[in-house]
Amino acid sequence: QSILILPGDGIGPEVAAAAKACLQAVAELEGLEFTFSEAPFGGAGIDACGEPLPEETLRAAEAADAIFLGAVGGPQWDHAPKRPEQGLLGLRKALGLFANLRPVKVFKGLEHLSPLKEDRVAGADVLIVRELTGGLYFGEKREGDDEAFDGCSYSRAEVSRIAEIGFKAAQGRKGKLTSVDKANVLATSRLWRKTVNDLSSQYPDVTVDHLYVDAAAMALVTHPARFDVIVTENLFGDILSDEAAVVAGSIGLLGSASLGASGPGLFEPIHGSAPDIAGQDKANPSGAIASAAMLLRYGLDQPKAADRLEAALEAALLHDERTADLGGTAKGSAFAQSVLAHIQ
Amino acid sequence: QSILILPGDGIGPEVAAAAKACLQAVAELEGLEFTFSEAPFGGAGIDACGEPLPEETLRAAEAADAIFLGAVGGPQWDHAPKRPEQGLLGLRKALGLFANLRPVKVFKGLEHLSPLKEDRVAGADVLIVRELTGGLYFGEKREGDDEAFDGCSYSRAEVSRIAEIGFKAAQGRKGKLTSVDKANVLATSRLWRKTVNDLSSQYPDVTVDHLYVDAAAMALVTHPARFDVIVTENLFGDILSDEAAVVAGSIGLLGSASLGASGPGLFEPIHGSAPDIAGQDKANPSGAIASAAMLLRYGLDQPKAADRLEAALEAALLHDERTADLGGTAKGSAFAQSVLAHIQ
Ligand SMILES: CC(C)[C@H](C(=O)O)[C@@H](O)C(=O)O
Numbered sequence: 297q298s299i300l301i302l303p304g305d306g307i308g309p310e311v312a313a314a315a316k317a318c319l320q321a322v323a324e325l326e327g328l329e330f331t332f333s334e335a336p337f338g339g340a341g342i343d344a345c346g347e348p349l350p351e352e353t354l355r356a357a358e359a360a361d362a363i364f365l366g367a368v369g370g371p372q373w374d375h376a377p378k379r380p381e382q383g384l385l386g387l388r389k390a391l392g393l394f395a396n397l398r399p400v401k402v403f404k405g406l407e408h409l410s411p412l413k414e415d416r417v418a419g420a421d422v423l424i425v426r427e428l429t430g431g432l433y434f435g436e437k438r439e440g441d442d443e444a445f446d447g448c449s450y451s452r453a454e455v456s457r458i459a460e461i462g463f464k465a466a467q468g469r470k471g472k473l474t475s476v477d478k479a480n481v482l483a484t485s486r487l488w489r490k491t492v493n494d495l496s497s498q499y500p501d502v503t504v505d506h507l508y509v510d511a512a513a514m515a516l517v518t519h520p521a522r523f524d525v526i527v528t529e530n531l532f533g534d535i536l537s538d539e540a541a542v543v544a545g546s547i548g549l550l551g552s553a554s555l556g557a558s559g560p561g562l563f564e565p566i567h568g569s570a571p572d573i574a575g576q577d578k579a580n581p582s583g584a585i586a587s588a589a590m591l592l593r594y595g596l597d598q599p600k601a602a603d604r605l606e607a608a609l610e611a612a613l614l615h616d617e618r619t620a621d622l623g624g625t626a627k628g629s630a631f632a633q634s635v636l637a638h639i640q
Numbered sequence: 641q642s643i644l645i646l647p648g649d650g651i652g653p654e655v656a657a658a659a660k661a662c663l664q665a666v667a668e669l670e671g672l673e674f675t676f677s678e679a680p681f682g683g684a685g686i687d688a689c690g691e692p693l694p695e696e697t698l699r700a701a702e703a704a705d706a707i708f709l710g711a712v713g714g715p716q717w718d719h720a721p722k723r724p725e726q727g728l729l730g731l732r733k734a735l736g737l738f739a740n741l742r743p744v745k746v747f748k749g750l751e752h753l754s755p756l757k758e759d760r761v762a763g764a765d766v767l768i769v770r771e772l773t774g775g776l777y778f779g780e781k782r783e784g785d786d787e788a789f790d791g792c793s794y795s796r797a798e799v800s801r802i803a804e805i806g807f808k809a810a811q812g813r814k815g816k817l818t819s820v821d822k823a824n825v826l827a828t829s830r831l832w833r834k835t836v837n838d839l840s841s842q843y844p845d846v847t848v849d850h851l852y853v854d855a856a857a858m859a860l861v862t863h864p865a866r867f868d869v870i871v872t873e874n875l876f877g878d879i880l881s882d883e884a885a886v887v888a889g890s891i892g893l894l895g896s897a898s899l900g901a902s903g904p905g906l907f908e909p910i911h912g913s914a915p916d917i918a919g920q921d922k923a924n925p926s927g928a929i930a931s932a933a934m935l936l937r938y939g940l941d942q943p944k945a946a947d948r949l950e951a952a953l954e955a956a957l958l959h960d961e962r963t964a965d966l967g968g969t970a971k972g973s974a975f976a977q978s979v980l981a982h983i984q
């Protein structure tokens with residue numbers, strides 16, 4: 297199976313290297329054969345070819361079985377004609393990666409990292425299913441000096457396919473799906489809610505409730521453990537998944553999967569490119585390693601290998617010296633070595 | 641000066657009664673003459689006249705010096721042809737109430753109410769300035785069975801006038817303005833950011849920074865005390881102001897002001913209509929009383945009266961028996977009496 301690595305910008309290359317080492321170690325133990333290739337993307341794509349998503353990178357992505365991304369962006373491209381983030385949006389669209397899965401949980405032994413009181417955050421374990429190729433992100437845009445416009449549309453088919461992912465995910469978890477919208481204000485949200493309700497009869501084993509996005513933003517802070525699976529549209533998902541990650545105290549520890557109906561998925565840590573610490577071996581590779589595990593599970597259908605890697609990451613987080621962001625003194629590469637040691 | 645009271649739905653009437661009693665008590669002590677009138681609005685408007693914003697209510701609102709609103713909404717109107725919330729959106733638009741001020745702070749003696757650890761929430765004192773008559777809320781909508789659309793537009797003039805409110809508010813506080821947008825994705829956000837930056841040279845005493853909305857949703861949980869004034873567009877403001885309120889543990893304690901360029905302002909607690917406890921004298925009137933203080937300050941330009949009422953509310957919260965939502969045993973009316981006692 298072929299894995300394309302897009303190291304990207306800032307701390308992207310270092311955490312991607314850690315993820316790759318873990319994938320190689322797991323492959324060896326599980327008797328899997330992975331071939332790795334690399335391509336420029338994001339700011340690195342702009343520097344190499346003038347494009348955040350170079351044509352050749354896109355072709356390599358289309359041909360891969362799964363894609364790993366480090367991180368994109370940085371201040372040096374703030375005034376570039378094209379921005380690194382456009383590469384990410386372009387890749388999502390080109391590969392039809394409509395489903396973004398963002399599991400958020402509190403890691404054992406790391407409960408104290410949450411900014412919430414321990415009794416508030418106890419039991420929080422949420423999967424956010426974010427629609428990723430529709431809504432305001434990809435609507436018509438008009439940009440003038442005195443007026444600007446963004447269009448937001450959703451079709452029933454677009455809502456159905458992401459809602460189905462949410463229902464199925466809930467079936468494999470606690471059977472609870474919370475659909476988040478702003479149906480008291482938005483037409484697209486009313487279509488969203490109707491579509492989710494129409495589908496719910498096909499999933500009698502899933503309990504559905506609906507929250508307005510403002511209420512959801514509150515409940516994630518006051519009662520994070522009330523959620524099982526959240527399904528929501530692109531922009532709401534962007535906001536709520538980041539909010540949920542910090543509620544769990546886990547921004548540096550979490551991975552994400554972006555999946556299409558077919559073709560390769562894209563796997564990336566949820567943290568940014570952190571240019572301030574790039575190249576200093578300070579970055580925590582945990583989010584990248586968690587993403588590598590998701591790549592194994594959802595991208596290559598290798599659940600045993602995924603379990604093994606997740607267990608190793610959790611063991612290292614629990615027992616070994618942690619990186620500075622978690623209050624430890626380990627370098628990023630040293631922590632990656634700890635994870636590797638638990639894989640063996 | 642004339643004050644129109646819109647009791648609205650659920651717990652709206654009870655908390656509005658408490659607010660009115662406080663306004664009367666303060667007026668007496670300060671030698672002010674207020675005349676009060678009342679009109680149906682929201683669900684109560686639908687029940688009385690078939691409209692959430694009856695024509696006569698709108699006329700009374702236009703004629704008033706300031707408007708106090710209890711709360712709107714409730715499940716009994718979920719399937720009504722018009723919804724209570726439409727009355728609120730209609731009133732905002734009709735009166736040109738483009739500036740929503742939502743101060744969020746942790747009350748002395750109530751620090752423990754925050755779901756955040758005390759050291760995380762210490763010092764949090766944020767004013768959220770939300771644009772209230774533009775963006776997705778008031779854009780073109782299309783609603784079909786298979787497709788839906790919401791348009792989002794902003795003009796430079798719309799952004800300027802709300803940004804100015806933000807800059808001026810920052811001048812009267814700690815001199816720090818954080819503008820929140822999603823300029824890496826949205827055309828309207830890029831216009832927003834440019835407009836804020838263009839204005840900033842006129843306010844050399846204000847430090848400006850920009851955050852993407854996902855980063856802002858994180859920072860409100862991880863470092864709420866980093867903020868002074870936040871200025872943002874309508875939908876982001878809806879989400880972030882509710883998130884900020886629960887971070888401070890103060891959802892039942894906070895008021896809001898919605899102001900136009902001229903004409904009466906609208907003042908309402910940020911909590912909802914809480915139909916489950918309506919009519920049982922359980923509702924905490926603090927948010928309504930805080931809103932009444934904002935009505936005095938921003939609506940009627942009576943800062944001394946506002947200070948007096950705020951001091952009385954804070955004293956009652958600190959020294960007297962609190963309502964059930966704050967862990968106490970006081971009825972809502974009893975707590976209102978405590979506040980009245982501190983006014984004298
Ligand atoms: C970089 C940005 C365009 C992107 C988004 O908003 O989708 C990021 O915040 C994310 O969540 O992956």
Ligand SMILES: CC(C)[C@H](C(=O)O)[C@@H](O)C(=O)O
Nearest residue numbers: 480481510725726728729878
């Ligand atoms: C009731 C609803 C339409 C309203 C809004 O979204 O503006 C409310 O959430 C608010 O914040 O005042």
